[in-house]
Amino acid sequence: MxxxxxxxxxxxxxxxxxxxxxxxxxxxxxxxxxxxxxxxxxxxxxxxxxxxxxxxxxxxxxxxxxxxxxxxxxxxxxxxxxxxxxxxxxxxxSRPKSTWVNPTRPKRSVLSLQRQKKSLYSYNPQIRELKLFAKKLSGSGEDEFESALETIPYPPTRENALLILNSLRPWQKTRLFFNWIKTQNVFPMETIFYNVTMKSLRYGLQFDIIEELANEMVSNEIQLDNITYSTIITCAKKCSRFDKAVEWFERMYKTGLMPDEVTYSAILDVYAKLGKVEEVLSLYERGVASGWKPDPITFSVLAKMFGEAGDYDGIRYVLQEMKSLDVQPNLVVYNTLLEAMGKAGKPGLARSLFEEMVDSGLTPNEKTLTALAKIYGKARWAKDAMDLWERMKSNSWPMDFILYNTLLNMCADLGLVEEAEMLFNDMKISEKCRPDSWTFTAMLNIYGSGGNADKSMELFEEMSRLGIGLNIMGCTCLVQCLGKARRIDDLVRVFNVAIDGGVKLDDRFCGCLLSVASLCDESEDFTKVLACLKQANPKLVAFVKLIEGEETSFETLKEEFRAVVRDAAVETRRPFCNCLIDICRKRDLHGRAHELLYLGTLYGLYPDLHHKTVKEWSLDVRSLSVGAALTALEEWMGTLTKFVQRDEELPELFSAHTGSGTHKFSQGLANSFDSHVKKLAAPFRQSEERAGHFVATREDLVTWVQSRIPSSVIA
DNA sequence: ATAGGGTTAG
Incomplete structure (x- = not known):
């Protein structure tokens, strides 16, 4: 129900x-x-x-x-x-539906409510031998095909030919046999022969040949039916030829053929994959207005579309439509909805939907559990994750290697090291789910974020032994972990293996190396890390040298910084700037640190750093590294000093937002900020009421600033 | 895989 x-x-x-x-x-x-x-x-x-x-x-x-x-x-x-x-x-x-259909002049139907009927096969007593022959044909080389054809056990009648055609693969063989029966001229070619051939071609993603055949049908006046069109459309879709899918759909209407629900939902999926939500809903509603009762496949298409868009309202719409049309979701629909709930950021609703699914008597499959594991991991719902795991074991729900790897990623999200190790060992002794590069990447992530450099290196060696290549993500985890442990020689070794293995280094990886460089106290280590970075991003290293050069002018710095930022992937620009500021502070180049913070602000890398209301001015440093945050604080205090000197109006309260430290990456920020504030003897105190905030009153701040004016860092 | 439509991983 x-x-x-x-x-x-x-x-x-x-x-x-x-x-x-x-x-x-x-x-x-x-x-x-x-x-x-x-x-x-x-x-x-x-x-x-x-x-x-x-x-x-x-x-x-x-x-x-x-x-x-x-x-x-x-x-x-x-x-x-x-x-x-x-x-x-x-x-x-509460405006009623905009598409109102006048009962006396019904709008034209957009789809046929009757699904096209397939002809039934009559029993063929020679089925075994014909299938054997088809297998032989399938296994023959292109050049042996002709001679293999001569061993056909029975004459190629319509039924025999169809049976063989249906069993042939790959598409090259199907095509050769199809062409051969055309030359035999024993019976006229009907639509079904084209349909069967097209299906095989679709397996091989041969859209161009399918289209060729479709055009041949048109010129030979062989009727294209709903099966033909849906095969053409889905093949175009699988080949990402969406324009062609739409074109053939429109051609069908033009020839006066009405799509049935299979063709209709196929084209809905095409528009959905194109992200044309309005078109999909318009078609859907017009279909329903034609008296169509959509089936679960249609709702799966809609759910997937809304999931991709992260559109929660859309997901609710799908649920509501199913309810009002009294369509019971099947396993695929539930899976798609769960996935969609995850993408829309609704773990609680995903959980209750899952419970409903189980209550309704359905057994979750690998995809269901993969979706849920991903959701609980992302949401950091450790309890639900563990409950799910227990249920999976006690109910013997199905597992596959994707689910294993997803569970490992979930463990990484939740910091469940022991559980991950259990899973990892399960995989090693399993038949079908041996660890692959995804598995090792997940494990590297787990050990890496726990700071366990020894275990990480063990994994690295194991991968080399097993011949499993390191990918860019695993490499980044490993390098970050080794960098934090200051095991720079191991880092360089890993780096070289990655390079030799053809790993394509991305900006995220460069940012990781740059942050390792910012941690290096020893100039020897610093040099080694930069030597690695130089292979991945020579311009970035040249810029680091530029920063260090005393003679570098601000204009040059600005110009080169601009080029570095422009060339970096958007999501890595701010991390780059953060690391560069950290490098400056580590090397006592405080003036440069301030220049870089200024440039970062100038190029929009810190858009929401300052926030002002009448009562309160605040500095939000949550997305800054420790060095950048301290630089920003100093800069802010310098500005306030000027305000005080000029006797300008100030708000009652000042605050700095470091984040509460619950997130693993922001932990250090609040602590470092606290000790820095104490060092400066600045009147900022961690707020009791507002977690993650440091606050200071105007009175205290002005007193402090005035006490510093003679020796202020800011001229 | 016995002529056609939908769902799993950074």
Whole structure:
């Protein structure tokens, strides 16, 4: 029963009773229109009496992400501008479906409600020998094909030929046999021969040949049917020829052939993969308006699309549609929905959906469990992760190597070292799930983030023995770990193995090496690390040399910094700058550190560093390295000194936001900040009420600044 | 794989 979906659904919003019964002449009650739809759904949620009181506790952690703004956030701009009165608002929000179909003049149907029927095979008593022959043909070389054909045990009648054609692979053989029966001229070529041949070609991703055959059908006046079109469309999709998929779909309509639900859902998936959400929903709604009852495959397509977009409202729409159309989700639909919930950042809903799935009697498969393990790991839900694991074992739910590797990644996210080691050993003694490069990468991540350089190196040696190549991610984990342990010679060895193994070094890896360089006290180590970095990114190393040069002018620095930043991947630009500042501070180049912070700010690498309200000015250093954060603090104090000197107006409160230190990477920041503040005797104190904040009152700060003015660092 | 549609990993 579709009622089993209700828990996950009703917890978050209530569907108005009137919407659960679908008037036949209306399309779906909730339009998926970027603005209208969100408003409509959110309105239900906000007006629901149960929405906040019945939410399970885990949803507290699911405060709306920027992608899914809260209801009030969504309504704010509208209520402030467009909507003046409550009535007006209600009218807009509850607007019925925009596609209204006049019952007296029904809109034309967009799909055939009858699925194309397949002809039944009649029993062929020669089936065994013909299949054996097909196997022989399949195994023959291209040049032996002709002679192999002559050993055909029975004459190539229509039925015999079809049977053989169906059993042939790969596509080259299917094509040769298809061409051969055409030359035999024993029977006219029918649609089914083309369809069977096309299917084999699709396995080989031969879209061009499929299209050739389709055109041949047109010129020979052989009817293309729904099976032909759906095969063409899905082949184009698998070959990423989406334009061709759409083109053939449109051609079908033009020839007057109506798609059935198989062809229709195939084209829905094409538009979904193109990210054309509006088109998909329009087609979906028009289909439903034609009297179509979509099946689970359609909902899987919709769920996947919304999942890819991280669109939580869309996912709710799919759940609601299934409920109102009384379609029970199958395993694939659940899997897709779980995946989608994960992408939309809703671990709590994924969990309750999973429970519903199990309660409904379905057994999770590898994909289900992979989705869930990923979600719990990302959400850092250790308890749920462990519960899941126990259930997997006690129920003997299926495992495969992807699930094993995902579980290892989950362990990495949760810091479960012993559990990971158990899994790793399980894999080693298993038949089908031997550790591969993904496995080793996950293990390197686990040992690396735990700072266990010995175990990391053991893995590295084991990989060499087993001939499993190090990839860029494993290499980055390893180098970071060895760098933190100051095992620079091991680091260099690993680096050289990676280079010899053809690992393509990316900007993230360069950032990792640069951060290791920033940790080096010994100039010998520093030189060794930079020598590695030079092979990956010579310009970056040249820039480090430039920083160190006393004679380097600010203009030169600016120019070269710009070039370095421009060439770096966007997500590595700020880390690069952070590391460079750290290097400066390590080498007592404080002036340079300030110049780099200035340049980083100039090029937009620190967009939200400062925040000012009338009552409070704050400095948000959460995305800064320790060196960069301290530089930013000094810079800020310098600015405040000027304000005090000029007797300008200041707010009551000052704060610096370092983060609370619960995240593994931000742990050090609050501590370093604290000791630095103490060293400066600055009046910032860790706030009791606001975790991760250091606060100072205006009074204390002004007193402190004035006491420093004669010897201020800032001229 | 017995003519056609949907789901697993940085």
């Amino acid at each position: 579709a009622a089993s979906l209700s828990t996950a659904l009703d917890v978050h919003f209530t569907i108005p009773k009137s919407d659960t019964k679908r008037p036949i002449f209306f399309t779906s009650p909730i339009r998926h229109n970027p603005t209208k739809k969100r408003l409509a759904i959110s309105c239900n949620s906000s007006t629901s009496e149960t929405s906040s009181s019945t939410k399970p506790p885990q949803n507290i952690s699911e405060s709306p992400s920027p992608k899914n703004p809260s209801l009030s956030d969504q309504l704010k701009p509208l209520s402030a501008t467009t909507l003046s009165t409550k009535d007006h608002q209600a009218q807009l929000l």
